[in-house]
Amino acid sequence: MQRSVSTFRLKAACSNCNLRELCLPVDLSIDEMQQMDDLSRLKRGYARGDYLYRSGDKFQSLFAIHSGSFKTQALHEDGREQVTGFQMYGEIIGLDAICTDHHTCEAVALENSEVCELPFNKLEALSRKLPSLQRHLHKIMSREIVRDQGIMLLLGSMRAEERLAVFLLNLSQRFAARGLSQTQFQLRMSRQEIGSYLGLKLETVSRAFSNFQESDLISVKARAVELLDLPGLHSLVGKQL
Amino acid sequence: MQRSVSTFRLKAACSNCNLRELCLPVDLSIDEMQQMDDLSRLKRGYARGDYLYRSGDKFQSLFAIHSGSFKTQALHEDGREQVTGFQMYGEIIGLDAICTDHHTCEAVALENSEVCELPFNKLEALSRKLPSLQRHLHKIMSREIVRDQGIMLLLGSMRAEERLAVFLLNLSQRFAARGLSQTQFQLRMSRQEIGSYLGLKLETVSRAFSNFQESDLISVKARAVELLDLPGLHSLVGKQL
DNA sequence: CGCCGGATTGAAGGTACTCAATCCGTGTGG
DNA sequence: CCACACGGATTGAGTACCTTCAATCCGGCG
Numbered sequence: 414m415q416r417s418v419s420t421f422r423l424k425a426a427c428s429n430c431n432l433r434e435l436c437l438p439v440d441l442s443i444d445e446m447q448q449m450d451d452l453s454r455l456k457r458g459y460a461r462g463d464y465l466y467r468s469g470d471k472f473q474s475l476f477a478i479h480s481g482s483f484k485t486q487a488l489h490e491d492g493r494e495q496v497t498g499f500q501m502y503g504e505i506i507g508l509d510a511i512c513t514d515h516h517t518c519e520a521v522a523l524e525n526s527e528v529c530e531l532p533f534n535k536l537e538a539l540s541r542k543l544p545s546l547q548r549h550l551h552k553i554m555s556r557e558i559v560r561d562q563g564i565m566l567l568l569g570s571m572r573a574e575e576r577l578a579v580f581l582l583n584l585s586q587r588f589a590a591r592g593l594s595q596t597q598f599q600l601r602m603s604r605q606e607i608g609s610y611l612g613l614k615l616e617t618v619s620r621a622f623s624n625f626q627e628s629d630l631i632s633v634k635a636r637a638v639e640l641l642d643l644p645g646l647h648s649l650v651g652k653q654l
Numbered sequence: 655m656q657r658s659v660s661t662f663r664l665k666a667a668c669s670n671c672n673l674r675e676l677c678l679p680v681d682l683s684i685d686e687m688q689q690m691d692d693l694s695r696l697k698r699g700y701a702r703g704d705y706l707y708r709s710g711d712k713f714q715s716l717f718a719i720h721s722g723s724f725k726t727q728a729l730h731e732d733g734r735e736q737v738t739g740f741q742m743y744g745e746i747i748g749l750d751a752i753c754t755d756h757h758t759c760e761a762v763a764l765e766n767s768e769v770c771e772l773p774f775n776k777l778e779a780l781s782r783k784l785p786s787l788q789r790h791l792h793k794i795m796s797r798e799i800v801r802d803q804g805i806m807l808l809l810g811s812m813r814a815e816e817r818l819a820v821f822l823l824n825l826s827q828r829f830a831a832r833g834l835s836q837t838q839f840q841l842r843m844s845r846q847e848i849g850s851y852l853g854l855k856l857e858t859v860s861r862a863f864s865n866f867q868e869s870d871l872i873s874v875k876a877r878a879v880e881l882l883d884l885p886g887l888h889s890l891v892g893k894q895l
Numbered sequence: 896c897g898c899c900g901g902a903t904t905g906a907a908g909g910t911a912c913t914c915a916a917t918c919c920g921t922g923t924g925g
Numbered sequence: 926c927c928a929c930a931c932g933g934a935t936t937g938a939g940t941a942c943c944t945t946c947a948a949t950c951c952g953g954c955g
Contacts, residue, residue, distance in 0.1 A: 562802060
């Protein structure tokens with residue numbers, strides 16, 4: 414059992430499923446990687462608008478997004494629904510369901526996407542054998558908690574334009590982490606969905622986009638966005654009360 | 655190794671640390687319970703205002719609150735801070751730190767409290783041996799994610815009075831789960847802290863309290879609260895938009 | 896061409912914020 | 926013992942920001 418495999422090899426090993434969050438930091442032997450690969454063999458395609466899971470579905474698996482992107486949204490008893498996150502390829506989805514054995518929100522494909530299913534029982538069994546996988550699984554869950562707390566901060570104390578700036582900079586960073594342009598990208602979601610995520614009405618989102626364009630911070634045409642002044646956007650965050 | 659130990663025995667076994675969240679649902683043998691007890695042997699006291707940990711502290715352990723209560727708050731770069739949660743005895747705290755190996759928020763005692771320290775390395779090692787503990791740990795983390803998403807919903811789409819009603823009903827439920835009165839209790843936190851948690855200013859919180867009292871939904875005097883009309887409070891949630 | 900959904904823009908209104916004064920309970924010192 | 930100071934809580938008035946409602950625009954598609 415040889416350890417200290419290069420990150421490069423690991424990427425290759427997990428090639429059947431782009432498990433950016435799940436694989437990369439884990440330091441596994443060839444044999445162990447083979448086990449990971451076995452685990453993530455099920456890959457399925459979803460068309461835009463398809464549900465990956467719905468609220469109330471029995472929990473069986475986590476899902477690693479291999480290509481495309483999703484939104485997750487929570488449904489309130491009174492009919493209100495709120496987007497709780499946008500996930501792109503390389504991210505893990507479905508962690509909310511572990512605690513009740515049933516999904517508490519629903520996941521919808523924002524574009525044609527491919528997803529690897531990770532049966533959670535098998536994942537737990539494997540992580541009992543591989544401490545580095547175990548730790549990594551814990552880190553993924555912890556990161557989700559931290560991410561959510563960041564959004565709580567945003568929703569609880571930021572003004573509309575700050576929220577949108579944070580949102581755009583976050584997207585930018587995630588595109589950059591995938592080797593894509595950090596300044597030019599296509600939004601996969603509607604103004605309505607952005608608003609739901611940021612706790613704003615779609616008109617407010619639209620106005621904020623227009624204001625940013627007016628200030629030469631961004632260029633926006635429908636869902637095509639270009640960030641023209643990253644420092645300017647950054648300085649917008651945390652300005653006022 | 656005998657399994658299927660009664661819940662009652664489990665409670666007793668974990669008596670040195672009231673690990674409501676961590677122990678109760680786990681179905682362990684006597685020997686395994688002993689290992690849990692060994693794990694949670696370190697118990698420390700904290701006075702009102704003491705920090706359990708600060709933002710940036712190296713991550714070593716999770717903490718199980720044995721008595722008393724805490725608040726956790728996140729610090730923004732620009733100096734803003736926001737309360738991300740109130741924890742009472744029986745709850746686990748510190749999950750945010752796993753992903754970066756450093757605490758991303760700080761925990762402050764709201765009253766004199768006792769806390770069991772759970773060294774995370776040992777917890778992970780033990781959970782590799784005990785699948786039921788492993789699953790339980792995952793559930794705790796998942797529950798934290800679901801809880802945070804509930805707050806996102808609250809912050810993103812509820813009006814001030816709805817937020818306060820949700821807050822009071824949540825407290826009520828947690829007191830009830832501990833065998834305390836679900837209608838009469840002492841708040842451990844200031845209006846300012848409630849406001850920070852709910853994304854409101856302290857004046858708004860105060861006004862909402864007064865309005866509830868005016869409507870005979872609650873009786874409130876400083877930090878002493880009595881819920882007079884639970885159904886009324888429930889019906890307030892999810893009313894409008 | 897005309898429809899449709901999504902996006903933009905405008906005007907009016909409402910909710911929560913800001914600023915400021917007052918109140919209240921507790922603890923301190925004369 | 927009372928006076929006073931202090932922090933937390935309450936209440937009021939004016940304002941800012943976001944929402945609401947409504948009209949218009951734009952691009953894609955039948």
